[in-house]
Amino acid sequence: xxxxxxxxxxxxxxxxxxxxxxxxxxxxxxxxxxxxxxxxxxxxxxxxxxxxxxxxxxxxxxxxxxxxxxxxxxxxxxxxxxxxxxxxxxxxxxxxxxxxxxxxxxxxxxxxxxxxxxxxxxxxxxxxxxxxxxxxxxxxxxxxxxxxxxxxxxxxxxxxxxxxxxxxxxxxxxxxxxxxxxxxxxxxxxxxxxxxxxxxxxxxxxxxxxxxxxxxxxxxxxxxxxxxxxxxxxxxxxxxxxxxxxxxxxxxxx
Amino acid sequence: xxxxxxxxxxxxxxxxxxxxxxxxxxxxxxxxxxxxxxxxxxxxxxxxxxxxxxxxxxxxxxxxxxxxxxxxxxxxxxxxxxxxxxxxxxxxxxxxxxxxxxxxxxxxxxxxxxxxxxxxxxxxxxxxxxxxxxxxxxxxxxxxxxxxxxxxxxxxxxxxxxxxxxxxxxxxxxxxxxxxxxxxxxxxxxxxxxxxxxxxxxxxxxxxxxxxxxxxxxxxxxxxxxxxxxxxxxxxxxxxxxxxxxxxxxxxxxxxxxxxxxxxxxxxxxxxxxxxxxxxxxxxx
Numbered sequence: 001x002x003x004x005x006x007x008x009x010x011x012x013x014x015x016x017x018x019x020x021x022x023x024x025x026x027x028x029x030x031x032x033x034x035x036x037x038x039x040x041x042x043x044x045x046x047x048x049x050x051x052x053x054x055x056x057x058x059x060x061x062x063x064x065x066x067x068x069x070x071x072x073x074x075x076x077x078x079x080x081x082x083x084x085x086x087x088x089x090x091x092x093x094x095x096x097x098x099x100x101x102x103x104x105x106x107x108x109x110x111x112x113x114x115x116x117x118x119x120x121x122x123x124x125x126x127x128x129x130x131x132x133x134x135x136x137x138x139x140x141x142x143x144x145x146x147x148x149x150x151x152x153x154x155x156x157x158x159x160x161x162x163x164x165x166x167x168x169x170x171x172x173x174x175x176x177x178x179x180x181x182x183x184x185x186x187x188x189x190x191x192x193x194x195x196x197x198x199x200x201x202x203x204x205x206x207x208x209x210x211x212x213x214x215x216x217x218x219x220x221x222x223x224x225x226x227x228x229x230x231x232x233x234x235x236x237x238x239x240x241x242x243x244x245x246x247x248x249x250x251x252x253x254x
Numbered sequence: 255x256x257x258x259x260x261x262x263x264x265x266x267x268x269x270x271x272x273x274x275x276x277x278x279x280x281x282x283x284x285x286x287x288x289x290x291x292x293x294x295x296x297x298x299x300x301x302x303x304x305x306x307x308x309x310x311x312x313x314x315x316x317x318x319x320x321x322x323x324x325x326x327x328x329x330x331x332x333x334x335x336x337x338x339x340x341x342x343x344x345x346x347x348x349x350x351x352x353x354x355x356x357x358x359x360x361x362x363x364x365x366x367x368x369x370x371x372x373x374x375x376x377x378x379x380x381x382x383x384x385x386x387x388x389x390x391x392x393x394x395x396x397x398x399x400x401x402x403x404x405x406x407x408x409x410x411x412x413x414x415x416x417x418x419x420x421x422x423x424x425x426x427x428x429x430x431x432x433x434x435x436x437x438x439x440x441x442x443x444x445x446x447x448x449x450x451x452x453x454x455x456x457x458x459x460x461x462x463x464x465x466x467x468x469x470x471x472x473x474x475x476x477x478x479x480x481x482x483x484x485x486x487x488x489x490x491x492x493x494x495x496x497x498x499x500x501x502x503x504x505x506x507x508x509x510x511x512x513x514x515x516x517x518x519x520x521x522x523x524x525x526x527x528x529x530x531x532x533x534x535x536x537x538x539x
Binding site: 038128131139164171187237 | 291293318321322324325326328329330333334335336337338347353354355357358359360361362363364365366367373401402403404406407408409410418421422446454457458460463464465467470471472478479481486487488489490499500502503510511513514515516517518519520521522523526527530531533534535538
């Protein structure tokens with residue numbers, strides 16, 4: 001079995017987002033980075049499937065040289081190797097990201113055979129374009145099911161549960177397939193120390209695709225005005241309890 | 255100029271329709287035109303209808319399904335797609351304002367393409383009361399487009415109060431300290447008929463199931479009162495609170511972002527304060 005997981009490096013934003021001077025990016029000077037939460041679950045699922053069925057797992061990302069940290073994180077969880085499409089840090093839109101990933105996946109499949117499943121996050125934490133996985137699926141001519149909270153292999157098909165209002169919808173599609181997943185699909189493991197050690201020596205194939213002119217072109221970013229909340233202190237400690245109950249009563253919920 | 259709108263029969267769809275009217279005379283195609291739901295078949299029907307109308311733009315609500323179908327339309331017709339916009343202005347290129355980070359950032363962008371594909375972020379654009387657009391008929395779907403189609407349904411697992419629709423949510427963060435620490439949160443929630451929520455730190459630690467998580471990658475809530483206990487208020491969490499009418503924050507750190515973004519704050523140890531609120535609620539019954 002061959003499984004791929006595509007991830008994106010994003011900053012850990014904390015409590016307040018600060019922008020760069022040109023307002024075209026988040027000021028990440030004092031921020032750490034991670035992979036998008038949905039994608040972390042895609043990586044975990046890929047590792048579990050290969051643990052259960054044996055085979056080859058690959059993690060792919062399109063991002064700056066530093067995104068190798070997130071590739072190593074994925075390999076520390078158990079992914080076998082990585083493909084890094086290196087950028088100069090400029091923003092790539094979803095359409096361009098998908099075509100670069102598609103090309104890399106095609107090249108890997110030409111050498112090693114098709115992936116049974118390619119995992120994507122349903123949407124990235126930062127730009128939230130909701131499209132990269134679907135575009136790659138179309139490029140490969142494979143079925144794509146989105147927003148998954150549960151994935152179960154059933155012979156040469158995969159049973160997928162998608163979260164909707166009032167429960168989950170079920171889809172069953174033949175393999176190979178592209179699946180976009182959401183946090184909650186599983187609880188990703190913490191990387192072990194030996195896992196981190198092994199990740200350091202796992203192979204990372206690097207290429208540098210050229211960035212086409214984006215057709216969804218970022219101009220500037222802005223932090224939206226606050227919701228106008230003016231925090232009123234109800235006091236401190238247990239003596240504030242009656243005031244909290246008064247808030248509940250006034251809101252008509254008590 | 256004609257535009258096409260994918261309608262789901264929700265407020266979010268009416269908001270998308272409102273924005274669509276700025277671009278031209280709208281026609282509608284219904285999300286439930288094919289039953290059970292088959293996203294590729296709907297995308298194919300949209301592509302066909304948009305060509306037939308020579309539509310300059312296609313709009314949908316920025317719901318899970320709206321975004322999914324529009325991304326499929328974009329992939330199928332090789333067009334750029336702007337998800338979760340709160341404003342859009344016709345032109346060449348089209349100017350859009352879209353949300354990032356679950357609404358914590360706004361992006362001004364230009365959309366270049368012969369046909370604009372746009373979804374409208376729910377609850378961001380007021381809906382007008384204009385006329386309902388004429389609906390497009392759709393032909394029988396191609397078998398290949400029915401490969402991905404809903405074939406079953408699983409009912410929600412927990413019988414408790416639904417987080418998304420709860421009138422009151424009592425939510426705990428890292429400050430709760432442990433899985434067992436949630437007993438006092440559950441007690442207060444039980445007294446108030448409230449849903450229990452939590453932050454991402456809590457689900458990552460395995461203290462609560464992901465179905466309890468409020469935030470950008472969890473559930474978006476819209477209660478009358480949201481009581482946040484020991485939650486710092488990272489942007490990831492705040493993205494799930496935009497619909498909350500009143501936020502009460504309980505935290506030992508008065509400078510925690512959630513304390514600064516709440517309506518009411520109580521400073522101190524939640525392990526003492528939450529049981530005291532429960533005791534006070536009991537007095538009122």
